[in-house]
Amino acid sequence: MRTTNQLALLCAAALTFLAGCQSVAPTTESALVDPPCIVTQAGYQHIYARHCTASSGASQLLPQYCTNAAAAQTFCRMVQSAASQNRVVQPDNRVRYDSNLGVIVGTAGEKCGRVIIESTANGTVVTEFPEFAGAPGNCR
Numbered sequence: 001m002r003t004t005n006q007l008a009l010l011c012a013a014a015l016t017f018l019a020g021c022q023s024v025a026p027t028t029e030s031a032l033v034d035p036p037c038i039v040t041q042a043g044y045q046h047i048y049a050r051h052c053t054a055s056s057g058a059s060q061l062l063p064q065y066c067t068n069a070a071a072a073q074t075f076c077r078m079v080q081s082a083a084s085q086n087r088v089v090q091p092d093n094r095v096r097y098d099s100n101l102g103v104i105v106g107t108a109g110e111k112c113g114r115v116i117i118e119s120t121a122n123g124t125v126v127t128e129f130p131e132f133a134g135a136p137g138n139c140r
Contacts, residue, residue, distance in 0.1 A: 034087075035095060036123035037076035037115070043125045044069040051129040059129045060107040075105070076125050079113045084136045093119045094126065098134035106130025112139035 039047070050058050052066035065075040079085070082099035089095055095117040105113050110130035118124040132139045 034080050035117050035120055037073050037080060037117070037125055038123040039069040039072040039076065039125045041069060043127075044072050047072050047125075047128055050127065054107070059110065059131060061128075061130055062105055062107060065105065072125065072128065075113065075128055076115050076117075078105075079115045079128065086135060089120060095120055098131065098136075100135040100137040100139060108132075110139055112137075 047061075048066060050056050051061050052063075054060055061075065065071050078101055079097045079099040082097075082101055084102075085097055085099035087095065087097050097115045097117075098112065099114075100112050102111060104111055106129075108130070110132055112131045112133075112135035113128065114131050114134060115128040116126040118126055
């Protein structure tokens with residue numbers, strides 16, 4: 001009986017040790033959590049002037065993403081939550097998302113979108129627009 005108890009304790013210790021060896025290394029919260037999509041009136045005015053007005057010469061969002069700040073916020077959340085995306089914290093601490101949305105979001109048929117957020121600590125949207133390159137997969 002004593003040998004059985006010792007063997008059981010030894011097995012329990014080994015399992016505990018092995019479980020500890022398989023734990024995941026800690027990561028920073030900013031690496032795991034996306035900043036919120038906050039579209040201010042100033043941000044919306046920039047997005048509207050640049051990416052909702054064909055005369056700007058820049059890539060254009062479909063009208064449903066251009067009606068107001070809430071619509072722009074919806075686009076931001078789509079880009080952030082897309083399954084197929086690249087997320088990069090840039091040297092200036094801005095967060096850039098390039099996502100393949102799988103549906104047309106731009107007037108030229110773009111299926112991908114880019115969003116730039118001020119920082120990992122501040123979810124203020126700097127700009128957003130449709131794109132043909134930068135996101136994983138085919139954006140056409």
